Amino acid sequence: MDVTLAPTALQTLWFCLIAFFFLGYFVLEGFDFGVQMNVATFWRRGAGTRGTILKTVGPVWDGNEVWLITGGALIFAAFPEWYATLFSGFYLALLALLLVLIARVCAFKWRDKADGAAWKRSWDLVHVIGGFAPALLWGIAFGNIVAGVAIDANSWTTTSLLGLLNPFALLGGLVFVLLFWLHGTLYLALKVEGRLREDANRLAGLLVWPTILAAAVFLLWFQLAHSNTAVTWISLALAAAALLAVVPLNRARRERLAFAATTTAIALATISLFAGLFPYVLPSTGDPANALTVANASSSAHSLTVMLVALAVLLPVVIAYTIWTYRVFRHRLSDEDGPAPGTELLEKAARRYREAFDQDAG
Incomplete structure (x- = not known):
């Protein structure tokens, strides 16, 4: 076998770790994007309802972005050639993505800093763009x-x-866009009460069909034209089954299971894309000799080993923090523009941090 297509076990492990971080990012940040898209769906309900929608992800969205930051940093460190080649051609698209993500951060931080209706409408519009645009650009x-x-x-x-x-x-x-929108709508149904919950469930029932159709065409096209292994037929079939399961689960109002189904579908679709890409990290449509592979785009074995030790220490912390955050903010919200359950704990921690900082400064 060509040496450029025969990665070592360590190189393969790092490719799988990067896939894992993007899987976590798409599952977690995917419903953030979907929730923000629904700011547009329920726009006419007013600023109060839009505020409630955003509060369902308010305590967790920034933690979800850690998965992207870490995944991007790992590509830079473990596969620098991949990182550099991506930016050489995707520069404008990735710059647009970065600018949208920065504006999205501002929208989360600044929306409630003033009470003016025009102020909130403006930032709500940024939220809508911050939901649709990143999903489209990532796809x-x-x-x-x-x-x-x-x-x-x-x-x-x-x-x-x-x-x-x-x-x-x-x-x-x-x-x-469709998959994250559906995922976020099911998350919204899981996190709110009253009329908004029922409307979110009905919207999910409408979104699931175009999502199934578009996903089926895309994944079949990928498998038949671009996948490098037949093994991904298994993960694709399981992803399709998970997505189809949303239909009866949504009709039965089994919200947790329906959300688990879209989570599973996104995870399996991500696995399919990365598994079908392997042993390449960026195929070449021209001369195959110019393609980047797991073997020829990676850092040295020493660098990969040192980073693996560091990741073994830090990854459990990231996972534990994520689990803790979702446990603290597990409560449902009513359709009112009030503080989210658990916010008190977060504000108390922030207040103590500021007090400690002021004492050190003094």
Whole structure:
């Protein structure tokens, strides 16, 4: 076998770890995006309802972004060639994504800093964009990653921005938007009470059908045209079964199980994309010799080993923090613009931190 297609066990492990972090990001941040999309769906309910919708993810969204930050940092450290080549061709798209994510942070932090209706409407609009745009851009990006781009002998991506907007990638963007929207709607139904809960359940029942159709076309296209292994048929079939299970579960108002089903579908779809991509990290649509693989794009074995030790210490902390956060903020919200349950604990911790900081400064 070509040495560039035969990664070591350590290189393969790091590829799987990066896949794991993006799986966690898409599952957790996916429903954040979907909840923000529903600010537009329920826009006419007024600022109070929109505030309630946002409070369902208010305590957790920034923790969910840790998975992206860590995943991106691991690509940079473990596969620097992959990172550099991605940015050489995806620069404008990734810059747009970064700007949207920054604006999204501002929307979460600043929306409730003033009581004016125009102020809140403006930031609510940013929330809507902050839900739809990242989902679309991530879908387009991953569509191009698994399908491949033109790469020259210097490992520069030569595909133009318009070339990235090809039918397969655009379909990927649509699938990510629909799947995250459905995922976020089921999360919303799980986190609110009253009329908003019933409306979220009804919306999920409508969204599930176009999501199933678009996802089926995209994943079949991926499997038949771009996957490097037949094993991914198994994960694709399981992902399809999980997504189909949302239909009866939603009708029965089994909200936890329906949300678990979309969680499973997103996780299995992510596994399918990464498993189908392996042993490549970025295929070349031109000369196959220019493709980036797990073997030829990675850091040295020493670097990978040192980072693995550090990750073994830090990863349990990230997982424990995530579990603790969701346990503290597990309560449902009423359709009112009031504080979320658990906010008191968060504010108390922040207040003590400020007091300790002031004492040290003094």
